[in-house]
Amino acid sequence: PDPTEKMAFLGGTVATNASGSRSYYYGSTREYIRRLRIVLPTGETLDIKRGEYIIRNRVFRIESKIYGSIEIKLPKLKIPNVRKNAAGYYIKDNMDLIDLFIGSEGTLGVFTEIEVRLIPRPNIVIPLYIMFLSNEDSIDFVREMRVFEFKNVSNVHVLSLEYYDRYSVDFIRLRYGSIIPDDTSSIIYMEMDGDDEETLIEALQEIDDIIDYYRSNKVLASFDVDWIKLSSEIRHALPTGVNEFVRRHGTRKVATDIAVPDDSFDEMLEYYRIIGDETGVQYVLFGHIGDNHLHFNFLPRDDNELMKAYTGYSKLLLKAVELGGTVSAEHGVGKKKCIVDGDEVPLLELMYGKDGLIELAKLKHSFDPNHILNIGNIIPEDYLEGI
Numbered sequence: 001p002d003p004t005e006k007m008a009f010l011g012g013t014v015a016t017n018a019s020g021s022r023s024y025y026y027g028s029t030r031e032y033i034r035r036l037r038i039v040l041p042t043g044e045t046l047d048i049k050r051g052e053y054i055i056r057n058r059v060f061r062i063e064s065k066i067y068g069s070i071e072i073k074l075p076k077l078k079i080p081n082v083r084k085n086a087a088g089y090y091i092k093d094n095m096d097l098i099d100l101f102i103g104s105e106g107t108l109g110v111f112t113e114i115e116v117r118l119i120p121r122p123n124i125v126i127p128l129y130i131m132f133l134s135n136e137d138s139i140d141f142v143r144e145m146r147v148f149e150f151k152n153v154s155n156v157h158v159l160s161l162e163y164y165d166r167y168s169v170d171f172i173r174l175r176y177g178s179i180i181p182d183d184t185s186s187i188i189y190m191e192m193d194g195d196d197e198e199t200l201i202e203a204l205q206e207i208d209d210i211i212d213y214y215r216s217n218k219v220l221a222s223f224d225v226d227w228i229k230l231s232s233e234i235r236h237a238l239p240t241g242v243n244e245f246v247r248r249h250g251t252r253k254v255a256t257d258i259a260v261p262d263d264s265f266d267e268m269l270e271y272y273r274i275i276g277d278e279t280g281v282q283y284v285l286f287g288h289i290g291d292n293h294l295h296f297n298f299l300p301r302d303d304n305e306l307m308k309a310y311t312g313y314s315k316l317l318l319k320a321v322e323l324g325g326t327v328s329a330e331h332g333v334g335k336k337k338c339i340v341d342g343d344e345v346p347l348l349e350l351m352y353g354k355d356g357l358i359e360l361a362k363l364k365h366s367f368d369p370n371h372i373l374n375i376g377n378i379i380p381e382d383y384l385e386g387i
Contacts, residue, residue, distance in 0.1 A: 001032055001119055002159075011111050017086055017103030019330045021235075022159040022191065024290035028084060028330075030102045037113035038101055041368040042066050046109070053097035060097065072366045074100075075359035077352055082259045083291040084329040088348050088378055089360060105332055106374040108367045122193035125159065126200050127231040128221040130211060131184040135165065137214040138186040139269070142289050144210055145190070155195055156203045161290030162189040164238065168284040171241035176234055181217050188289075189235060197223050238286060242297055249301045254309040256316050259293035260325030271319050272296050279312040281305045293329040314338040321350050335376045346380045357383050 003013060004020035012018070014036070019028035038046045044064055053060070058074035074091050090099045101108055132138040142161055150156050164172065164187040172187070173180050180187075194200040204221065211219060220231075246253050260268045272294070276283045279298070287294040296316060298309035317327050317338055327333065327347045337344045349357050361383040365371070371384050 001026055001116075010114055010116075014102055014111060014114055015104065015106050016332045017090075019084055019086075021162065021288070023084060023330075024161050024288065025157050025159040028086075030090070030099060032117045032119075033098065033102055033114065034117050035113070035115035036098055036101055036111055038109035039112055040109045041370060041373050045112075047113075048098045048101070050096055050098050055095050055097055055100075058091075058093065067369070070366060072363065075352075075356060075363060077356050077359065080259075080324055080326040080351070081261050082293075082324075082326050082329065084259050084288070084293050085326040086257075086330050086332045087326045087328040087351060088333060089363065103332070105334065105377045107364055107377050107379065108373070110373075122159075123195050124197060124200065124223070125191055125193045125228075126204075126221055126223060127228065128190045128192070128204075128219060129231065129234065130188045130190060130216050131181060131218040131220075132186050132188070133183055133215045133217050135186045137216075138163065138188050139289075141188060141210065141214040141216075144214075145207070146290060148207065148210070150203055150206055152206060153194070153199050153202045156199060157193050158290075159191040159193055160189065161288070162235075163187075163286060163289035163294065164189070165285040167282070168238050168286040171245075171284060172234060172237045174241055175237045179220065183217060189231075238284065242284060242299060245299050251300045251302065251306050254298040254300070254306070254313045256296045256313060256320075257293075257328045257331040258296070258316060258320040258325055259291060259329035260320055260323045262292060264323035264325065265292045268292075268320065268323055268325065269294075272316065275312045275315050279305075279308045281309050281312065288329075291329070292325075310339055314340055317347065317350055327351060333378055335380075348378065361387055 002020060002022045003018065008018065013029050014033060017029050033050065035049045040046060042064060044066065055074060060072055062070045062072060064070055077091055079085060079091055086103055090103055142163065145158060145161060166185050169180065169184055169187055192200060192203060194203060242253055272285055282299045284297050284299065285294055298312060300306040300309045320327060327350055333347045336347045338347060346357065357379065361379045364379050365384065365387045375381050
């Protein structure tokens with residue numbers, strides 16, 4: 001309900017099950033879709049209201065004037081148990097039919113009507129940049145904030161929890177060095193909303209001891225309009241700096257979109273650092289830590305480092321899958337592939353294997369028997385051959 005990208009279109013947002021910087025509190029698009037009108041590849045339409053069509057035992061039927069009664073079976077796949085997942089179709093036991101289409105990347109049908117659930121706009125939001133002397137302190141602060149309950153105020157919510165490692169801080173410092181102490185090792189960006197300024201000030205006082213306990217060396221926060229604007233500019237300084245870096249070196253960034261279960265986050269975090277050091281390629285690590293969802297961006301300076309980055313990228317994806325995570329928490333898989341043992345492998349194949357992708361291809365074929373919608377997205381084209 002609160003997209004980070006202000007130019008986003010609703011159809012694309014639903015097709016990708018998009019989620020923005022405030023997904024920590026609001027969740028993804030899926031939770032706000034009440035009804036979809038869908039034109040299928042056959043030209044027929046479906047009108048689906050949430051709660052009306054529950055898929056039992058992973059089997060359901062669609063009555064088609066062209067093809068008659070079509071039985072559609074959902075694969076026996078288990079999607080990752082993570083806070084955010086945008087890798088492939090949403091499939092689970094006793095699911096709502098509407099959820100199969102949300103996040104399907106335009107491969108099953110075209111949305112012509114979308115009905116959404118609206119929620120009240122926040123009265124007031126305060127952004128905070130909390131700087132820490134060590135990486136460990138910032139991580140521990142996030143852990144505490146995820147379970148923290150305000151005692152003296154009501155209707156205050158933590159909307160976002162984002163993390164910037166020391167290399168990310170270096171990029172931000174290039175533009176805003178005057179406001180970042182030299183001994184800052186990591187930064188947590190946090191937003192809170194409340195009924196009024198007085199309520200939020202009381203909320204800040206409640207978490208002040210926690211901030212001090214984890215050795216924050218500086219906190220930036222204000223209700224001032226200029227600060228609200230500046231806080232957004234600071235947040236965008238990192239991707240801007242990253243893009244300028246790779247453009248200057250004539251290469252491209254190699255970026256992950258991984259999320260893992262709560263109990264696997266520490267292991268994944270350590271593995272990020274291991275692979276970063278192993279490749280020797282400059283990198284930044286940042287993102288939606290409240291959702292165990294970080295972006296690891298390799299920043300190669302030349303073609304040799306680019307190949308090392310691709311190798312490291314594949315290792316990170318395989319580790320995420322090993323830990324029960326997803327290869328894409330918010331960006332979707334599209335036509336993306338990685339290199340494993342010298343071969344190009346579709347990202348979804350890492351999660352579900354060849355047999356799983358064949359089952360997903362059969363699912364798409366049930367809706368799109370002539371294979372005309374977004375071929376190659378989610379399901380590689382060669383998996384549709386012969387079905």
